[in-house]
Amino acid sequence: MKKYIFALLFLLPLTLFANLSVAVTYPYIGALTKAIGADKVDTVVLAKGNWDPHFIVPRPSLIAKVRDADALIMNGGQLEIGWLPPLIERASNPKIATTAKTFLDLSRHVELLQKPTSVDRSGGDVHPEGNPHFHLDPNNILILAGTIKEFLISIDSQNSAVYEKNYAQFSDMWNKKLNTWKSKMADKNALKVVQYHNVMAYFNHAYGLTSIATIEPLPGIPPSSKHTMELIELIKKESPCCILHDVYHDTKTAEFISEKSGIKVVIMPHDVGALDTIEDLVSLFDYLTSAIK
Numbered sequence: 001m002k003k004y005i006f007a008l009l010f011l012l013p014l015t016l017f018a019n020l021s022v023a024v025t026y027p028y029i030g031a032l033t034k035a036i037g038a039d040k041v042d043t044v045v046l047a048k049g050n051w052d053p054h055f056i057v058p059r060p061s062l063i064a065k066v067r068d069a070d071a072l073i074m075n076g077g078q079l080e081i082g083w084l085p086p087l088i089e090r091a092s093n094p095k096i097a098t099t100a101k102t103f104l105d106l107s108r109h110v111e112l113l114q115k116p117t118s119v120d121r122s123g124g125d126v127h128p129e130g131n132p133h134f135h136l137d138p139n140n141i142l143i144l145a146g147t148i149k150e151f152l153i154s155i156d157s158q159n160s161a162v163y164e165k166n167y168a169q170f171s172d173m174w175n176k177k178l179n180t181w182k183s184k185m186a187d188k189n190a191l192k193v194v195q196y197h198n199v200m201a202y203f204n205h206a207y208g209l210t211s212i213a214t215i216e217p218l219p220g221i222p223p224s225s226k227h228t229m230e231l232i233e234l235i236k237k238e239s240p241c242c243i244l245h246d247v248y249h250d251t252k253t254a255e256f257i258s259e260k261s262g263i264k265v266v267i268m269p270h271d272v273g274a275l276d277t278i279e280d281l282v283s284l285f286d287y288l289t290s291a292i293k
């Protein structure tokens with residue numbers, strides 16, 4: 001009997017104080033969850049930062065990662081529509097069901113830009129709820145950090161003081177960085193840019209840049225020669241500074257446009273890990289606010 005009591009006493013703290021296992025879809029959510037959760041949360045990031053966030057394959061290794069998760073945080077705005085629903089279904093874990101209180105959709109907590117005004121598909125095949133790349137406005141990062149803090153407190157209230165303290169530290173640091181980035185970008189205000197896909201919509205919005213066109217004719221539709229030729233004419237007329245390009249599409253069409261129009265191609269990482277040097281959220285925005293010269 002004594003033996004059992006001893007074993008119970010030994011095991012009890014392990015279960016009581018076991019870390020929360022939180023699965024998140026993208027690396028930027030992982031970085032925020034680690035910043036707020038610190039040593040109370042084990043964060044499992046599903047997608048890699050250099051993958052195209054729109055087209056991820058729901059492979060079995062990802063199902064294994066969500067099977068034992070205590071909670072799931074996703075970007076939302078239909079960015080994960082092609083790959084997360086099959087993962088959730090196959091994992092059969094009630095804690096990551098979209099109706100569970102341990103499930104968080106970040107898109108519900110920020111204002112989405114470019115909401116379509118009609119429900120037909122004339123605006124392209126992706127993003128029917130509006131542009132979901134909201135984390136690329138560094139001001140939104142603070143809102144998202146606060147949302148994740150509240151979420152962690154709601155499912156693990158015994159550590160609420162830890163989450164509050166980590167959030168306060170993060171927001172102090174982030175507010176200082178926001179000032180630095182704002183002054184770095186001050187002379188870029190009113191600059192025109194071209195993009196492959198409108199990934200930088202929120203970054204442009206934050207710093208007053210105007211995206212005049214995209215290399216893809218519509219969101220999710222690959223470039224066509226007719227659209228490319230029209231784009232070259234538009235660039236000659238409007239004089240944008242550059243083509244902002246993601247890391248996961250081929251730059252072939254952008255290089256061609258660059259050659260014909262004389263504007264440069266600037267690689268813009270969209271997430272932590274998109275380039276080897278982008279190790280965290282600070283280095284992501286340090287890079288982005290230095291990229292356009």
Ligand SMILES: [Zn+2]
Nearest residue numbers: 054127197199
């Ligand atoms: Zn997109």
